Every structure is written in C-alpha cells, then in structure tokens.
Amino acid sequence: MDDDHDGQRLDNFLMRLCKGVPKSHIYKAIRGGEVRVNKGRVGVDHRLAVGDIVRVPPLRLPEQKVHFVPPGEFPVVFEDEAMLVIDKPAGVAVHGGSGVDFGVIEQLRKSRPQAKFLELVHRLDRDTSGLLMIGKKRSALVGLHQSLRDGGWSKHYLTVVSGDWVNDRQHVRLPLTKWTTKSGERRVRVDPDGQVAHTIFSLKQRYGAFSLLDAELKTGRTHQIRVHLASSGFPIIGDDKYGDDDVNARLASSGFKRMFLHAHTLSLLHPLTGERLELQAPLPPDCVAFLEELATP
Template sequence: MSVKYHTVTPNEAGQRIDNFLMKQFRQVPKSVIYRIVRKGEVRVDKKRVKPEYKLSLGEEIRIPPVKIEERPPASEASEGLLEALDNAVTLEDDHIIVLNKPAGLPVHSGSGVAIGLIEGFRQLRPNLPFVELVHRLDRDTSGVIVLAKSRTVLNALHDKLRHGGMEKHYLALVAGQWQGGKQHITLDLKREGNNRQKMQVVDPEEGKTSESIFRPHTLYQGASLMDVTILTGRMHQIRVQLAHLGYPILGDSRYGDFKLNRVYSEQGLKRLFLHAAKLEFTLELSGQHYQLEAPLPEHLSSFLKTLVKLRRGS
C-alpha cells in the first residue's frame, strides 16, 4: 500500500471530495474517510481541503493508503437481475437512462444487500464511462427512476431537484375515505432516535421541512387512491405524512396499519402500494423536455379491480 495520485476527469469535476473518496474506498467506513480528510492526509493540488470541497477538472488528488477490511469479492448480479434491469429501461438518450424500477429492488447496495439497481446496471452496461442515480426510490416503491450519463447532467438535475425544477407524481392507495379534496401538506421530519431507517413528524424547526400535495384520484370502499406531488425529497416523506394524517398507505410494513395490512394481504395486496408514476422536467443542456411515465405494475392494477369503486376524486 502506498500513496497514489489521481487527476480529476471531466466526469469527476464538480463532485465533492468526500463522495469521490467513498467511491475509491467502498469498503471503508465513512468515519475513516472523514478522518483522513480532516488530518490532511488527502490533498488537492498539494493543499488541505474540507470534505465538502468540490473538485475541478485537472486537479491532482493525493490519495493516502487506507487499510481495507478483507471482504468477499463484490457480488455479481444474477442473469435474472440483469435481464430485469434491461427490460425495465423505458428511455435512453445521450444524457439519461430511465427505468421503471420493480418493487423489492433497492437502488443501491448496503444494509445486507450485495447488489442494488445502480450496481447491477453498471454490470449490465460495463462500457458506459459514467452512470449515476439522479434520485432514489424506496426499496418497496416501484416506478420512474432516472440515471445520468455524465457528471454535468447529474449536477444539472440535482440542481433541479433542489430548486423545484422537477415535477414528481406518485400513486398511493391509502386506508380510509380521503376527506377535504386537494391538500397541500407541510410537516417537519427527522429520524426517529437512533433508527436510521425510520422517520417521524416533529415540531417545526426540529426537523427538515417536507411538502407534498395530495389529490384524491379514485375513492373505493374503505380505501382511496391518491395522486401525490412531492415538493421536497425527504426520506419516506409520503409514507410518514400520510400515516400522520390518518391515511396510512396499504401494505406499508413500517408506518402502516398492521392489522389492516393483513386483511388486504389476504385479499391479494402483497406489497407497499406506492408507485412513482410520472416525472417531468426540462434539461437545458440539450433543450429536451421530458415527460416520463410508468404504468402501475400488473399486481397493483389487478388489485384495484378487486375493490369496490365509489367515485372519481376531485
């Protein structure tokens, strides 16, 4: 193990140094990454930098030796997963790749998962010089997800996500009859204690603001199909907000009504009923306007047919 030097490429320019290092040392804890940056062992053009420092094209990075724990070799995606990912592609051009993500597939590895969507897709397309997730979907959520094919596009789309330049619509089937028509909901959220996988609603100023617009799409006996537009992208945002409002998403094992979930499971609903249905934005780099849609998976659309429809929403 010895010091290495790396010259920043066009696809790496604009990336934070901590994120760059995490990709270089995938098996190293984040705490180690931040420690070597803080101690000045990592240098950019011979200068100390902070973790949030953004790289520029042509800069030289000093990468110190880091002890990596011995682990099994990275898992290879199964042929079934690669075929599923290939079939999930709904659009590809010079800038982005769009998939209709199946439920049950995490977007990245971790938490006991060896292969996620992005790792599998890189194995599917090994000749792509760059491919990164633009945004995330929960493991159990299906629907539209976008990958960027260059750092420039990734940064442009991240900027849109931060400043409201993307319109994102979800479909969610919730317990109960929705009351009050269209509602614009703003709640503060934060992680629940030390649980990194669960969020909770807190008093204003204690957490991060989450905003969603809920519209009833179709009302059923005992349930409501909701059209949800999210204005922020907090972890589990839709699921936490709806549960807090008294309309938990059916099939939600984390925030839902567990007794009711069992009832609907016996009737055929075997997963979280949350689907990223539409995504719309303009990419100024190319002038291309995208209107991306993913139809409900057959399992969910078939389940809706078993419900007694009352009326369309308003």
C-alpha cells in the same frame, strides 16, 4: 482528472474511488496531508477541476465478505448520453446497505461494465415502484441535483390508502424528522422541530373502504408520503412501517402483498439540453389487478 469529476468535492471523489474504505480513514488522510492535489494540501471540500492530479496514499480496506452482484437491467423509460430513467419494480433496493447486499445501481454497473459513470440522482424506497433517475455524466448529475433543489421537478405518485378520503384536493404540511428504533431500523415521524415537508393529495377514485390518490411531492423528505398519509389517518395499504397491520394481513391473505405506492409521472427540464421531459411509468400489473378487483361489485 477528466470531465466526469469536474467540480466534484474531493471527499466525494475519494469515497467513490475508494469504495469500502471507511469515511473516517478518508477524512483523516485528507486532513493529515496524505492526499495531495497538484502536489499541494487541500481541504475536504476542495472542488476538483479538469486536469488536476490527485495523489492518493495506500488506504487499508476492512476485511469484507465478497457478495455476488448479478447484472441487472430494468425497463427503460428514457435514455440518452446524459441520463437514464428506469421503471423500478417494487421489492428492489436502489443501492446496497442496511442489510441489502446490492441494489439497482450495483446491478446496472455490473450489466454495463463499459459505462464510466452511473450514479443515482435520487432514491425510492425499496417497496416503492416507478420512475428512478440515474446520471450517466457528472455534469448531468450536478444539473439534475440543482434542478431538484430549485423545485424544477414535478413528481407525482399513485397510492391506495385505507379509508374514505374526504377532500378532492388537500395540502398536507407536516414537518418530519428521522429517528432510529432500538433495533436500528430507520423511521420518520411528524415533529414540530423537524424539516419542512409538503405534499398535495388529489382524490382519483373512491372504493368504499379504500381510496386511490395522486400524491404530488413539493419537498422530498424520507418516507414523506407514507408518514403524511399515516399521520392524517389514511395509511397506505401494504406499508409495513406506518400502515395498518390488520388491513395489510387481510390483503396479503387475499394475494396483494406489496405497498401500493408508485412513482407515476415526472416532469423536468433536461439538465444539458433544457428540453422539457414528460416521463411516465404505468401502474404495475399487480396494482392494476387490485384496482379492478376493488371496482368489481
């Protein structure tokens, strides 16, 4: 076992090593004693250490259709030996699954075959653009996750909503819970018994029927900004899950066919050096053009 897996849980290590094998098979093999660490039986939550020898039994893969993954590179905002930060375009998933054959992480691994370790630090919705972090070392990934849990990140998004936003600065604290539609689509809604969720919205510019806002995430729940805004009566334009269908259709017919949500700035301490990083991804050209059109008398 090398440094990249030091401190990693056994079940997570096996799921990464045995991609495609159902989780139930992996857990059954561990609990049945077929997986051994240093010749001994261990639990699924056992933490691996440098030098450990892991015995993995033959595990049957389900028959799968092989999908072609094209190599892909994306605009780099920051990169060193520990981490990579890219400017993800809208319309690209961060990983495969749920009807998507591949995403950013699979394309990066394909284009960087020499890289021993590439893992997503966090996620962005498929239709959200902007800053996305990838760990290049397990120690960096663990450090970034801990910093995120401790509130050591400052994350800001830019978004345009339908409606004339009232307050210059507004805290929205609405608890959220996940649910699934009859068609199997994942959604999120406000629920008094849901997880705590907190977003701070600041008005940047009014455009009559629309408003440009800065959204600062204080928690990181799925679809948090989108649901907080929609539930407040100001849906994000182009949001096909929580937005206004009539407004979206009108904007699409005039040429703007994406959700206006962009991960704009990120401030955090480097997980290994402790250096303060101030990262920024400028608004994409289609968003800039849309704002210019709104500003035109």
